[in-house]
Amino acid sequence: MEKIQSFFWYCSGADTETLKKCPTDSNKYIGIGATIFFTGLFAAFAAAYAFYTVFDQAFFAIALGLVWGLMIFNLDRYIVSGMRKSNRRFQEFKIALPRILLAVMISIVIAKPLELKIFEKEINAELSVMAQESYASQENAIRNQYTAPREALQSEIATLKEEITLKAAKRDELARIAQQEADGTGGTGQRSPGPIYKIKKADVDQVESELQALMTTNNQLIAQKQEALTALIQDEQHKVESLEEDSVDGPAARLESLDRLSAKSTAIWYANIFILLLFIVVETSPIIVKLISQKGPYDYELETTEYRFEAASYKDKAFLHHEIKKQSEELSAREKDFVKERLDIKLDQA
Known part of the structure; x- marks a missing residue:
């Protein structure tokens, strides 16, 4: 159980050592981490299906799907971990807005291949109609x-x-x-x-x-x-x-088929919208949770840790500045002594 907890903490982008000091925030970050993990998993499934329709090779599609899922997982993890809680809600929203827009774009990318899989039977039937229309169009042209x-x-x-x-x-x-x-x-x-x-x-x-x-x-x-x-x-x-019926089965053709089905059927159009909204909610939920949640012990502890590093950095910079200034003053004193010594030598020679 502890390994699962640590894994979801890692998925949430939280610092595990800091989070261990704040047990009251544990469940919140477990939920955030689980959401990010399953979003990456859905992305991997969606990408694998999309690549399979393009290359028609299971191993290649699975490999690329895993790479895509890991990329989405890492991107979501970075988006959530980069957010910091403060007492200014409007400022937090301004900072989170680009991340929310990015999450919406990711949701659209993830949802579309899964929509193609969900409506696969209807799409295959529509593809047959499109192939017949293409054949008829070529015949009429001839x-x-x-x-x-x-x-x-x-x-x-x-x-x-x-x-x-x-x-x-x-x-x-x-x-x-x-x-x-x-x-x-x-x-x-x-x-x-x-x-x-x-x-x-x-x-x-x-x-x-x-x-x-x-x-x-x-x-x-x-x-x-x-x-x-x-x-x-x-x-x-x-x-x-001599005409042959075209094999209409690529991603572009399937997207066009889904668009035609949505235009013909109100039920399919609503289903597409609900699926897309579902993924947008899932993808943006970790960000929304961090926005609407109160500043907790983990946020205070993290702020203290970061401030400690910032203060130590300022201290090191101040010390370095003092050393440089001191060395500069010593060098200036040596230059003055050297000039005075050269003048004394010239006076003695005169």
């Missing part, structure tokens, strides 16, 4: 590349066919008029074919000749364009079939 040339070929083919259709329609119309002229149902109304019928029949033959020539030319062009359109469609289909 199809959009082929839309304009495909529509252009289809339009050209339709135009060529329309030309043949219009020419055939004109031929049929002229043939109908010539036939009416021949049977007396139209034109001059005479039943036997006459010179007018021959003229109309000649028009039909001419248009028929033009139609055959147009069909020969256009059908060749239609075949070429149809072949090009088929090749274009096949190339498009080949590129679509």
